[in-house]
Amino acid sequence: MSEVSQFLMQLVNGINAGSIYALIALGYTMVYGIAKLINFAHGDIIMVGAYICLFAISSFNLPIWLAIILSIIVCALLGIVVEKIAYKPLRSASRISLLITAIGVSYFLQSLFQLLFSANPRPFPTIINLPALSIGSISISAPYYITFIVSVILMSILHLFVQKTKIGKAMRAVSEDSQAAQLMGINIDKTISITFAIGSALAAVAGILYCSSYPMVNPYLGSLPGIKAFIAAVLGGIGSIPGAVLGGFILGIIEALTKAYISSQLSDAIVFTVLIIMLVFKPSGILGKNVKEKV
């Protein structure tokens, strides 16, 4: 393999991994943008989505499309329930209490699923039966390019939804000033519920695609991609929908090129150093807005 095609191959590897980060980061950034909450349980909702899809297919023999829809609906409901039970009572509390509650929810979901289904990994069924895509000497298997396409499409839809629809407008209003929004007749509870439902539905999609690329399900599968996606969201500018996707791709590419050309044994250390340096120079992230407090 020539140097050039080797480089292109690694670039593709980076974009593949980045697509997953992008898809997960969308959910993070969505919830943060509206509710100003870093939902650390997001990664675990991905895990729940994967388990539901797995059981729907392997235990109940549902068709794949129905399993996917079921998984999305259950996760959306789970998102709403988690918000109502764990986050809503703390809405006026300090930011740090919310953050710690989110970590608590994350551990709760992990432990619950470990109790229910044990920590043993289970194989995830093949649900994407498409041929690999070949470009020159590079071949990309189906789950990867599907993830790429889905993350770009969902990003566009979400962006349009928030910018153009009435609910989207309400979301932006709540995000800017929730008290003023309430005075204008916007139902804050409903708006935040919808935000969590959408964020968690995205997590379900991410979970299913994640397990299609890496077909193994266990109760902890969401924690590492959750953290990586959180970093991607911050890198792209947390709260910005296109930023999350951009951040995901950039993180994936930096990771792949570090592993390929510097050292795979030190890759995490190097990747995070690069990210820290980038954030020192642009703390609001690549596409983040530099909001100035008016005094």
Next chain:
Amino acid sequence: MKLSSILKVGLAVLLVASLSGCTGNSSTSTTNTDSTASADGSTISIGSLGPLEGDYSVYGIAVNNGVDMAIKDYNEANGKDVKFVSYDTKGDATEAVNAYNKLVDEDHVTAIVGGTLSGESTAVGTASQASGIPIITPSGTAEDITLTGPNVFRGCYTDPYQAMTIATFAYDELQATTAAILYNTSDDYSKGLMESFTSTFEEKGGTVVATEGYATGDVDFNTQLTKIAAEDVDVLFVPNYYKDDALIAKQAKALGIEAQIIGGDGWDGVLAVVEDPSDVEGVIFVNHYSPADEVVGELTARYKETYGVDANAFAVLAYDTTMCLLQAIDEAGSTDYDAIIDKIANISFDGVLGHMEFDENGDPIKDLSYVTIKDGQYVTYGE
């Protein structure tokens, strides 16, 4: 790290020594303890130690059952009445030393099979230096265990031994001259195998052209495998646990890597976590025994009938190790500790897991099984 663990063990021993009068309730006897059994009479009794409850109980119970079954088989075959005493360690080094004291001081056992885990085995090995009782751990893999004293032996192979064997196999049997390694940088098992494999393979004359790492929790190995694919090596050594192994094998196959994938005993169980067994087809790894082995098959079937659970490697190792110990006691013809230790050290034992002898440290020199995956089944390599 090492010093502090030695200190801990030392403290544990001191603590136990000072409390030895009142440890009565901390362990529970589970089987037919004969209080009249004594080391100086003709009665032989074997003690066993392991976690019978808690997180690691699956291992401790397996060892306990394995020893129990070996003693019953031995008694039946030889018309003898060897007693079995076993105590729970809860996987804790201090509990293990308590249990050890009870075995030696109250039950006067002839020899001990245990502990089950590495940590408790090292603690018991250190504590046993005062009495010098013969001890064999059937399953503790940490190198330090047998270094605690000349009375401490081991029935399973150590990690460095395993990696050495795989490297020799790759060079001699598979005639590989170039190798690549993909290992978990944050896991001691994986890292240890990587280091021993590299040194043995290079000593033999081979070259390790790529050593790639990843972190615990990683699921995407495409970047590392793309680099390895470009090197065009003969073998790819993957010294990890089955969960990572399954994903690595799948991604390597998708990238068209043709190198023979080889691995250690961490691969055992990989078929349970793959959706499509053809992803791991042709992989070769070493294990304590071959799944196709008829003798072991007969044993595991009988084990399941008796104890109601599937036998794992721990149970089979415990059975084999106990049989080896009983042969040594037989040969010694007495219950004198030193006589038995001398016989174990010079034993030539043929058991269900093949031939076994011990080196000067008390580690086994034994056959390993090469297992390969063919048509979605574990089979012995070369058959």
